[in-house]
Amino acid sequence: MATLNGSPAGLADMQALALTNYGHFTTMVVEDGAVRGLALHLDRLVEDCRTVFGARLDAEWVRECVRRDVGGCEGRLTVRVTVFGPGLDLAAPDREVRPSVLVTTRPAGGVADPLRVQRLVYRRDVPAVKHVALFGQLWMRRRARLAGFDDVLFTGADGLVSEGCTWNIGFVDAAGTVVWPEADVLQGITMRLLRSAHGGHVTAPVTDGLLRSMRAAFATNTAIGVRPVASVDDAVFRTDDPVVTALREAYAGVPLDRL
Template identity: 40%
Template sequence: MTTTPQVRRIEIDGRPATAETLLHPATVNTGHFTAMQIRGGKVRGIGLHLARLDAANRELFGQGIDGDHVRGLIRHVLRDDITDASVRVHVHAPEGAPSLMITVRPPTELPAAMTDRAQALRSVPYQRPFAHIKHLGGFAQARHTELVRRAGFDEALLTGPGGEVSEGAVTNIAFFDGTGIVWPSAPHLSGITMQLLEAALPASGLPTRHAPVTLADLPSYAAAFVTNSWGVSPVRRIDDTAYDIDGALMEKVAGIYAGVPWDTI
């Protein structure tokens, strides 16, 4: 879970990237993106990805993004030879109009066993600016992640004043209080996997809610897990607070996510 596979293909507005067209994305961090795992030419939550791109673009650049256009560009970059992939759709506005850069990497697969994908998190005093946008320029997240990994942890857990937990560096985090799921209410990005689970968990008997969670509260929770486009992973430790891996809980949550329909791009 710590490596970044090489890029297999990059297109900008439906054309192979060149040194000239890469100049703006390489030198300007004003923009936003969404990341997805594609299997068999399908993705979970395509409507949420498209809504994320449209909302962020309206806020940053004052105009929407046509979802059918985005889907067409993704299909074009995948062609007929790539059916499984990690895909990112980056949006810049070099001349005032949205320009979409799509990168294709090999797919990311989590270990099958929950014990093998369990995460150790170290808290850091940082919150992403404009956290509701999946924006570019995540130096602080990357630097904090590098430092906590040197110390033997898997990911940084971002916290604000008073030790209030917001999110992981590249994940959302959820806590199990014995009866339901608690998502931190501090500023955070509502990830696609998080949104899909929030919609599906209550029907399985796991109500969800958003509430303040502080580092001092951590021992009061029975379990925790993180989510992102790769899937769902249990948390085994945050700082000095250890959690048992709740097999029944993780089987239910992972099963619910596995049951989310795949959408054709």
């Protein structure tokens, strides 16, 4: 299902997004018409629209578009809200446009097994923006999966850990402190909610040595919540760590906001 500015989306409406692939988005899980961190998702869209298009986006209009699409649905759905400019093309990406709001849905996933990830050197373009240019990320995910891993974990040229393909990574050190990588990353909504709902978090440069000293690791994003990481390359972590369990419980306890 896809709607554009609150109405059914047609093929011609999607052409600019498909051919130019310039825009930004957020992904949220809607549970019986409610969302964890709804205000953070809307704030992200407003801020990224200012960065990507130099335009003002009405957060309440976005909310209304999502509400029209899934506000009355029961159960869990994964909803992606994409903001793009139908008037843009490759020759004139600087053209002033009125951004459009595309809402697409898919079934929400269930509980998944712990991840086994491979480190590869990569830095996303404009890391602070959740943009639609995903080729580089998916190319790296493909490489990792062809090598026998579940997913990819990015590092910088300096070897410092940054983020996963479409998720943030956190670690638990020997003392039980949650450690997030200090790097240019997309500040995920789930990560931000966890830092508010669960205490004892720090940020530090994650070197190979520090990574190998950690007792647990986990991935976070809206679709997966908190998912244990079983291994990074040949470094193995416990997947039943009580701190990771507490993080999952803390996330489950974050109040839902009605659309």
